[in-house]
Amino acid sequence: MNQKLKKQNKIKRLIFLILILLPIALFSQIKITGKITESNSRPIELAEAIVLTKDSIAEKSSFSNEKGYFQIEVKSGSYILQIRQIGKSTYTRNLTVDKDIDMGDIQLIEEEKQLQQVVVTAKKKLIERKVDRLVFNVENSVAASGGDALDALKVAPGIRVQNETVSMIGKSGIGLMVDDRLIQLSGDDLVNYLKSISSDNIKSIEIITTPPAKYDAEGNSGLINIKLKRPKNDSWNVTLRNTMKQATYFSDIMGANFSFQKKKISFLADIGFNKSKTIYENDITYNYPSSFWNVYLHNVNNTAFITPTIIFNYKVTDKTTLGVQYIGTTNKPTIYDYSNSIVTNKETGDLENIYTSNGNSKIDYSRSSLNVNGVTKLNEKGKLMTFDLDYLTYKNNKINPFNSIILDQENNVILDNYVINKGNLEIKNYAGKIDFIIPSHFANYEYGGKLSFINTNSAVNLLFYDNIANEDVLNQETQFDYQENTQAIYFSANKKIKKWEFKVGLRFENTQTKGAVFSENITNRKNYSKFFPTLFTTFTVNENNSFSFSLNRRINRPGYDYVNPARRYSSINSYVFGNPFLQPSFVYNAEIKHSYKSIFTSSASYTIGKNNISQINIPQLDNTQTATWENYADYNRVNLDESINFDFNKRWSTVSSIYFYYVEYKSHIPEIEATGSGAGGGFETRHTFTANKAKTFFIEGAYWYDFQSMSMQVKKAPASSLDISFKYFYLDKKLQLTLLFTNILKSDRVTMSYTSNNIDQSFRQYYDTQSIRLSLLYKFGSNKIGVKQRKLGNQEEIQRVN
Known part of the structure; x- marks a missing residue:
């Protein structure tokens, strides 16, 4: 006792x-x-x-x-x-x-003589791990050279780009930013925008799994922030670039860049041209109760991008700098669509029907974004105020005519329809935000707010004309307007106590949406207010070991096309439509990490997802294939990840990782099995070699492999990709030549299957990823102060005032 x-x-x-x-x-x-x-x-x-x-x-x-x-x-x-x-x-x-x-x-x-001689060319690290993010230095990557932003994301660690969809490995639902500004686009519109940004204009890509409270709460798995290059101090430079790519077809990409910085003025202008031709293929099967469908889709996409960029900054006073940024894109692609469906009787094996359709889509779209920003130093102790005013306009006008024919078993035409799909889409976004950084004796604080207004207007005209009967079968018009307004405020505090560092934050977002279908006189309104807390703490055990723990809540709002109820036909019996009653999904994330010498990083995370959003294919018993978006499930997911960032010697380095996940889900819709579980995993490894003493020749090899997996009832077959790239510098590194071989084994194909509405279906997709890419880049200009030419290995470790 x-x-x-x-x-x-x-x-x-x-x-x-x-x-x-x-x-x-x-x-x-x-x-x-x-x-x-x-x-x-x-x-x-x-x-x-x-x-x-x-x-x-x-x-x-x-x-x-x-x-x-x-x-x-x-x-x-x-x-x-x-x-x-x-x-x-x-x-x-x-x-x-x-x-x-x-x-x-x-x-x-x-002394001036010393300044002229101080030029350090130490190699910047390819991958850098910061407290709350991983930084991929694109300008130091061999494989990313000469491509676009989507190509750069493909080689970023922890990121997977498949089906032209960007995601964090083992996770779903991310937010994409450019220079800390959320991109208000989704689907094909987002992909086209990423393709319009040259990877040679990208400085780095930040993978932020636990975004601080100052960032938008959008993105279930976190945020990916693409940071564009800025002019160097006291210099002017011109960069000319050209990339030739041979996949199934030939593509040509070229551009020019001019940058200038002197005294109070900083200026950058860039123009890019992208003329490319790519294919998409999909082999689909549907196992209906009485028949079996084999469907083959083949698309050829001809694009012609023009992308101007202008960045201007002016130092008004020693304390205030103002800036303007404009990024535009215009494109007029044509798309050839072909589909062929063979229907056989399950009992007899006899041919029943053949469905064929082919057409040529013409699209005219443009995107313009304008940003006005400012930074003001409020005192000499690091107190800062920043503001951003943003305007985005996006237009997409599409006409998609095609012929749809049905043949019987004797090859007789039993249906011959001419179909015209016309679509007009316009998006406008106005946004403004203000942020304050307040250092103090006790802790460092940040607070601010943001207003965002999104207006989407779309109209779809659909005409079915029977060529046999010479009459209209269907003439339909759907006009849909969607508004989304969000008001947000946030507060965060950061404190260091010996070996501990704490960062806590709280973000409040108030959202109002309104969707109106004029043809059906339907209006749907939603209003919701949510808090998004974040907690991040690190503990440095010693110079070799550190631990971190994070908690956060995130949201994934439906894209505008997800809620648009208009039907978009790809053939006479296949169409996609949106769900105007779709709700946002939410996730709760907890993650713990251990880092050893910044070489090995181990992480484990647990995620709870509510109202998960996904496109669901729902084959009908009348042999019609439909697809829409649903809040179809809640889930719990566990992720394990082990990565290494290691230099074997001065000439050989690697960035490699292996990951596993396990997920359990509960379905909300009758078409999907009520409960289930699944698991998956994979690995990726990238090795960079310096091939000569002059450090002008580099070789990079990369390979990733995804094991067979089951997630949310979707079974995926193994997939992989092997890439090899070479980079050589000439003329005192003014001329850069890069040669890249991608998907050498042609094993990057998405093969998946699942059951919906008691009908088994499978898909085998190919996105023209096997290619050879040759790029040339030439730089010339003047750097008057030699000390500004240094490139340090720790250049990214700039600590903010707080």
Whole structure:
């Protein structure tokens, strides 16, 4: 009994001691801040500020951001502050720290002769892991060169692009951003937009599995942020590029880029042209009660993109910078569609009917986005305000005429219809947001808000004409207008306590939607207000080991085409239509990670999904194939992932990972089995070799393999892809040549099967991914200050002021 009391007393003392020491720990952190500049007061980015003990042991360090500011938190005591640039100490000062210290402007002065000689070409890392995201440096990738944004996403770690759908491996539902701005497009419109962005204009891709509260809550699995390149300081550059691609057909992509930065002005202009021809094939089977259908689809897509981009920034004062960004796209593709369906009797095996259709679709679409942004420094301690005003307009006018014929077993024509599908779509989005960054002694805070207004107007005209009877069979018009308005506010706080770092946030989004079908006099309204909490914490055990844990809630709102009830026919007996009563889906994510020396990263996550959205194929007993979108299931998913980012030596490095998942679901709709479970997994490995001492020749090989899997009742066969690429630099690296072989084994085919409405169906799809791509890129220009040419391995480790 006495031992039990002693044990209880020890526990009480321990709790008391924690309660006493915790406030001391919380308030004992003291901040050292400052701004690092050149002799002409120009801010220096990526200078390293290091705090050392009296024994010259590094205590903490930080890198200056693009404004030259740095911030370091330490305990009270005596230290040595060093400022290093390109690994060289250029400033040293002894400090006695007992309260917050603002060092003001720290000028680094070197002789002009030295400046002209300081050029460092250290290789930037391909993959970098930050606290809340993984950064894929596209400009350092061999395979990403000479393609488009979709090609760059294909080689990004943890991302899978299949069926021209972008997803995080083992997960579903993501949000895509460009320069921190959510792309308000979905489906084919999103794919076409990504194809219009040259991968040579992309600096990096951020994979954010636990987005902070400042970002939109859209995207069940997180966000993918595409960061475009910006002009270098005190320079002008011209880049000319051309890519030739041979898949089933030949494609040609070319473009030019001009960038300029001097004093207060930063300017970039880019024009891209993309003339390509690709195919899509799908072998489909439907197992009806009395008949068996073999369906073959073949599409040929001819595109001709023109994509202008303009970015302009002006430094109004030392504290305020204003910017404008415009990205446009125009395209007038033509698509040849062909389908052939052979119907046989299940009992006799005899041919019953043959369905054929062929047509040529003509599309005229354009997209323009305009952004006005600003950054204002509110004080000298890192307090900032940023704002963004965005306008997006998107137009898509499509006419899809085709002939549909049905033959009997004697090849007699029993139906001959001429069909015209006409569709007009216009989307407008107005958005504005404001953000504040507030450093303080206790913690660093961020808060802000956003307003977004989306208006979608679409009209579909459908005409069926019977060529045998010479009369209209069906003449239908559907006009659908959809509005979605969202108001959001957020708050987050970040705190470091010794080896711990905490970041908590809360985002509130209030959404109103209105969908109106004028032809049927139907109006559907939805209003919902939701909170989206985030929690992220890291614990650094020692210099080799760290742990992190995150919690968040996310939303996946239906795309505009998901809720449009108009029927879109691909043949006389096959059509897709939207569901105006579709609800948003929600997920709750929890993830724990362990990192060893930033080489090995192990992660385990658990996801709860509610009202999951998916397109459901529902074959009818009258042999009609229909598809629509449904909130069809809730699910629980467990993901396990192990990755490695390792340099075997100075010439050979790898980024590899293996993953597994297990999922259980409960269906909401009668067409899908009530409950079920499934599992899957796969691996990917990418190896980069430096082939010569001059570091001008690189070879990269990549292979991924997805095991046979079962998820949400969909069974997928194994799939894989082998890619090999070569990159060579000529003329002092001004000329770059890249040769890429993709899907060499032609094994990247999506083969899947499932049962819907008690009818078994299977699909085998091919998206023309086997290709040879040759790209040339030539750069010329002037960099007046040599020190600005450095490319450090830690260049991405710029710490924000907070």
